[in-house]
Amino acid sequence: xxxxxxISKLASVQEWxxxxxxxxxxxxxxxxxxxxxxxxxxxxxxxxxxKATSSRSTKxxxxxxxxxxxxxxxxxxxxxxxxxxxxKNAAHVVKNQxxxxxxxxxxxxxxxxxxxxxxxxxxxKLSLGKTKYINKSKTIEKLPxxxxxGLASGVVYQDGQFDDARLAVNLAQTxxxxxxxxxxxxxxxxxxxxxxxKISGVAAEDQFSQKKYELRAKAVINATGVFTxxxxxxxxxxxxxxxxxxxxxxxxxxxxxxxxDDAIMxxxxxxxxxxxxxxxxxxxxxxxxxxxxxKPSFEPHAxxxxxNFVLETARQYLSKKPTRxxxxxxxxGLRPLAAPKEGGKSTKEVSRSHKVIASDTGLVxxxxxxxxxxxxxxxxxxxxxVEVLQLKAGPSQTEHMSIHGNIQSELVDRSSHLYVxxxxxxxxxxxxxxxxxxxxxxxxxxxxxxxxAVWAIRYEMAETIEDILxxxxxxxxxxxxxxxxxxxxxxxxxxxxxRYSEEWIQQHTSEFIDLAKGYLLxxxxxxxxxxx
Numbered sequence: 001x002x003x004x005x006x007i008s009k010l011a012s013v014q015e016w017x018x019x020x021x022x023x024x025x026x027x028x029x030x031x032x033x034x035x036x037x038x039x040x041x042x043x044x045x046x047x048x049x050x051k052a053t054s055s056r057s058t059k060x061x062x063x064x065x066x067x068x069x070x071x072x073x074x075x076x077x078x079x080x081x082x083x084x085x086x087x088k089n090a091a092h093v094v095k096n097q098x099x100x101x102x103x104x105x106x107x108x109x110x111x112x113x114x115x116x117x118x119x120x121x122x123x124x125k126l127s128l129g130k131t132k133y134i135n136k137s138k139t140i141e142k143l144p145x146x147x148x149x150g151l152a153s154g155v156v157y158q159d160g161q162f163d164d165a166r167l168a169v170n171l172a173q174t175x176x177x178x179x180x181x182x183x184x185x186x187x188x189x190x191x192x193x194x195x196x197x198k199i200s201g202v203a204a205e206d207q208f209s210q211k212k213y214e215l216r217a218k219a220v221i222n223a224t225g226v227f228t229x230x231x232x233x234x235x236x237x238x239x240x241x242x243x244x245x246x247x248x249x250x251x252x253x254x255x256x257x258x259x260x261d262d263a264i265m266x267x268x269x270x271x272x273x274x275x276x277x278x279x280x281x282x283x284x285x286x287x288x289x290x291x292x293x294x295k296p297s298f299e300p301h302a303x304x305x306x307x308n309f310v311l312e313t314a315r316q317y318l319s320k321k322p323t324r325x326x327x328x329x330x331x332x333g334l335r336p337l338a339a340p341k342e343g344g345k346s347t348k349e350v351s352r353s354h355k356v357i358a359s360d361t362g363l364v365x366x367x368x369x370x371x372x373x374x375x376x377x378x379x380x381x382x383x384x385x386v387e388v389l390q391l392k393a394g395p396s397q398t399e400h401m402s403i404h405g406n407i408q409s410e411l412v413d414r415s416s417h418l419y420v421x422x423x424x425x426x427x428x429x430x431x432x433x434x435x436x437x438x439x440x441x442x443x444x445x446x447x448x449x450x451x452x453a454v455w456a457i458r459y460e461m462a463e464t465i466e467d468i469l470x471x472x473x474x475x476x477x478x479x480x481x482x483x484x485x486x487x488x489x490x491x492x493x494x495x496x497x498x499r500y501s502e503e504w505i506q507q508h509t510s511e512f513i514d515l516a517k518g519y520l521l522x523x524x525x526x527x528x529x530x531x532x
Contacts, residue, residue, distance in 0.1 A: 084126025
């Protein structure tokens with residue numbers, strides 16, 4: 001996966017069958033679905049793959065216990081099926097995760113056991129395991145850091161967990177392997193139309209070289225998530241509002257706050273949502289919130305009210321009470337919710353199901369949805385495009401398609417942090433052995449190695465420090481201070497690989513550090529800077 005090779009394809013294709021705008025879950029999925037049906041497919045992303053919403057999730061592959069409580073059986077059934085397929089198609093990056101609901105009332109255990117048994121039933125043969133009721137002492141044994149005062153029992157159920165940005169990179173790799181093309185940092189600046197007012201392609205600009213392109217296509221897909229309205233605006237300034245952004249934040253704590261391989265699911269918080277405490281890359285991930293915002297942003301920031309809500313809720317359920325000083329990193333993501341027809345609906349009442357909309361110009365937009373159902377969303381999007389534009393195509397090929405990196409789950413060694421690379425692990429280990437420096441850690445407190453950064457630059461289209469430290473390895477999201485300490489090391493590595501100047505190193509290191517400070521809740525002290 002090399003950016004210059006992908007850009008060189010632009011000159012050799014007169015007209016694409018599909019151009020997909022957006023390199024998040026729905027865009028990558030749609031492009032892969034189109035390419036695997038034999039269509040000449042190009043995906044364009046204005047930043048890095050999964051830069052926005054798709055790298056900022058709660059890292060769950062789930063049917064949605066909350067949607068079950070709301071009675072949305074259809075959505076839960078669909079998501080549980082997709083959860084099972086994803087666990088098979090990307091077994092290296094998706095794993096079975098046990099969740100425990102701690103109950104502080106006598107009836108809670110019975111209530112949640114019944115509800116989650118329905119959840120298991122809806123999963124059918126793709127179930128990840130049976131729900132179990134456990135008593136107070138067993139709950140404490142499994143969750144040693146749970147608040148014990150008033151604890152009555154626990155309910156254990158199974159769901160999935162994954163690394164979102166890693167799966168996004170794997171989807172881009174699979175797309176290219178299936179004959180499609182994907183380019184990051186290529187911003188769509190306008191839509192091209194023919195004499196009849198129908199979409200005939202896009203205008204785009206390379207964000208590095210500033211070179212402009214006019215690219216022709218039979219079909220254009222708008223898969224830009226929270227930025228959907230921007231592309232609809234290019235198509236028709238009077239389009240109305242189809243997407244509303246809702247912000248969810250996550251706090252990352254040291255593993256000492258969750259001394260368990262089991263996750264905690266708090267089923268009813270003060271705002272009526274659920275809260276998760278999940279083990280992730282040897283840290284504890286706590287979230288999330290649901291706050292409607294006016295405008296989307298590529299770098300959203302957690303609001304003070306959200307930070308306080310998550311900390312206060314976590315303190316109620318954890319025996320070790322987290323404070324702002326304990327937060328290793330805070331990150332915010334925006335959900336692209338399908339705008340409700342009637343105003344005033346709270347975000348928890350807005351459906352998480354997806355919609356595919358075709359404009360009279362032929363532009364097809366995919367809105368709503370979530371990571372778990374990305375494949376079904378993509379299938380529906382391409383089916384709709386084929387129907388609207390009367391293209392010749394067979395059915396979707398993705399239901400049982402193995403994604404790049406996939407190896408059988410029983411062969412995945414999850415004791416090594418490299419497990420998320422799946423079938424690429426031997427190549428990364430080989431790279432580590434070619435140069436003693438490559439075997440060194442990026443940061444002494446974390447397992448990620450220099451070889452992984454080199455691999456990302458050479459084979460995963462990582463172009464910036466942030467691409468590497470936020471999405472190829474997850475250091476920025478796990479420990480923002482460690483990411484700041486590692487910025488110069490990574491900048492020098494990129495400059496070495498791409499022959500950039502010393503000036504580039506200094507400028508980009510400084511820019512990344514400014515960005516990374518936004519992931520901290522307490523001031524960063526330069527005195528702690530460690531050049532490894």
